[in-house]
Amino acid sequence: MRSTFSTRMGAIAAAAGSAIGLGNIWRFPYMTGENGGAAFLLIYLGAVLVLGIPLMIAELLIGRTAHADVAGSFRKLLPDTKWYWVGAVSVFVAVVILGFYSVISGWTLEYTWRALTNDFQASVASAQLVTPEAQASQILTMDFNAFAQSQLPPVLWASLFIAINAFILLGGVQKGIERASNILMPILLLLLVALCVNSLTLPGASEGLKFLFEPDFSKVTGQTVLAACGQAFFSMSVGMGCLIIYGSYMGDSTKLGKTALSVAALDTFIALLAGITIFPACYSYGITPNAGPSLIFITLPSVFVAMPGGYFWALLFFVLVTLAALTSTMSLLEAEVTFFNETVGLSRRRAILLSSLITWVFCIVSSLSLGIWDGYRIAGLNFFDFCDFVTSSVFMPLGAAAISLFVGWKLDRQIVRDAITNCNEDSGWYVLPLIWALRIFCPAIIFLIFLKGIGLIPDAI
Numbered sequence: 031m032r033s034t035f036s037t038r039m040g041a042i043a044a045a046a047g048s049a050i051g052l053g054n055i056w057r058f059p060y061m062t063g064e065n066g067g068a069a070f071l072l073i074y075l076g077a078v079l080v081l082g083i084p085l086m087i088a089e090l091l092i093g094r095t096a097h098a099d100v101a102g103s104f105r106k107l108l109p110d111t112k113w114y115w116v117g118a119v120s121v122f123v124a125v126v127i128l129g130f131y132s133v134i135s136g137w138t139l140e141y142t143w144r145a146l147t148n149d150f151q152a153s154v155a156s157a158q159l160v161t162p163e164a165q166a167s168q169i170l171t172m173d174f175n176a177f178a179q180s181q182l183p184p185v186l187w188a189s190l191f192i193a194i195n196a197f198i199l200l201g202g203v204q205k206g207i208e209r210a211s212n213i214l215m216p217i218l219l220l221l222l223v224a225l226c227v228n229s230l231t232l233p234g235a236s237e238g239l240k241f242l243f244e245p246d247f248s249k250v251t252g253q254t255v256l257a258a259c260g261q262a263f264f265s266m267s268v269g270m271g272c273l274i275i276y277g278s279y280m281g282d283s284t285k286l287g288k289t290a291l292s293v294a295a296l297d298t299f300i301a302l303l304a305g306i307t308i309f310p311a312c313y314s315y316g317i318t319p320n321a322g323p324s325l326i327f328i329t330l331p332s333v334f335v336a337m338p339g340g341y342f343w344a345l346l347f348f349v350l351v352t353l354a355a356l357t358s359t360m361s362l363l364e365a366e367v368t369f370f371n372e373t374v375g376l377s378r379r380r381a382i383l384l385s386s387l388i389t390w391v392f393c394i395v396s397s398l399s400l401g402i403w404d405g406y407r408i409a410g411l412n413f414f415d416f417c418d419f420v421t422s423s424v425f426m427p428l429g430a431a432a433i434s435l436f437v438g439w440k441l442d443r444q445i446v447r448d449a450i451t452n453c454n455e456d457s458g459w460y461v462l463p464l465i466w467a468l469r470i471f472c473p474a475i476i477f478l479i480f481l482k483g484i485g486l487i488p489d490a491i
């Protein structure tokens with residue numbers, strides 16, 4: 031018998047755990063910072079509503095109907111067709127995401143350790159003994175670059191992170207994934223609320239809020255729209271099958287629409303809270319927040335060094351980011367594991383071992399591409415940045431379009447109706463709008479954004 035989540039709350043916690051991660055706390059704030067603040071936020075919210083939610087329902091629906099791994103689900107629902115490949119490619123996308131994602135997760139472990147040992151303060155103080163005019167942010171930038179570009183430490187932390195994931199997955203669906211999500215998600219929410227309240231009480235917090243909530247549309251280009259949609263897909267975990275897997279563990283009474291809505295709402299709420307935590311703190315300490323990927327590893331530690339009680343807040347923050355990363359990586363690794371377990375036929379243990387090993391190889395290459403292998407470039411990007419770009423801006427939108435077309439056109443309409451209404455137990459008022467959104471609206475928007483993003487539609491349009 032295939033396992034399922036034991037409760038509806040557990041199912042929501044697990045899916046929210048997949049969605050809420052570095053995408054919300056690391057990627058969302060810096061993407062917002064780099065793409066013009068509130069204007070980006072508005073496009074992002076639009077993308078969550080019109081693309082993210084229908085797609086999330088579509089993925090959960092595929093999984094819950096087929097009760098199989100990603101590739102197996104497509105095969106089961108439409109045997110002897112090439113749709114199977116959408117699932118197989120998704121597994122590859124999970125490997126690529128996990129490759130760079132576990133590197134950053136490893137950094138969060140290192141930074142939790144640094145916060146615990148009060149290393150930010152100590153490092154700034156000792157550097158300022160030698161060069162008194164050096165600023166904290168310069169010193170912490172050097173520290174971060176030295177660490178991220180080094181060879182062994184980041185790889186060791188990332189390896190530890192992958193091992194923790196593998197250990198949790200060994201516990202299975204209920205005792206591993208569901209239990210971990212049920213414990214970690216409420217802790218995460220509490221930590222973030224505490225951090226957010228602290229940020230809002232800082233002097234000058236309103237400047238940061240303005241940045242987040244006052245739109246400047248002059249900065250919006252086709253690239254911004256692509257970035258916002260890519261961010262929505264990445265943050266909601268849609269477009270690559272993770273939610274098909276979690277859907278496949280949902281019991282037949284789970285309400286798919288409600289689950290998707292709760293998960294999307296939680297995911298957006300947490301991203302906003304992260305923004306409300308980070309931007310006011312940056313402005314309050316006179317630090318510009320458009321720092322790119324290093325925002326939480328350089329900018330924030332500089333803020334913590336200056337903040338009263340900074341030791342405590344830094345520790346809370348990095349524990350929070352680590353936990354968020356963990357529940358997401360669990361879902362990514364699970365996508366690989368179920369493929370090797372159910373489609374390839376390995377035992378679950380072997381599948382976990384093999385998936386961890388593959389992930390580990392990708393993670394080593396990603397990590398080294400930030401240092402000694404930085405010279406090897408693909409399309410002008412190092413391997414790490416290329417993986418980030420190609421997954422969120424190419425594979426996830428294309429995967430999302432494929433999933434949308436699959437449920438909209440290929441799946442029998444009765445199957446969709448039965449899945450949404452739980453065989454006529456619940457109301458199905460939105461079945462038709464959903465089907466038409468998935469048939470035409472979502473794929474069309476995704477293709478347009480995609481063409482614009484890769485420069486095939488001129489900027490004047």
Ligand code: PHE
Binds near residue numbers: 050054264362
């Ligand atoms: N949604 C996760 C985050 O925001 C990342 C992720 C992407 C997880 C795709 C699973 C699948 O961090």
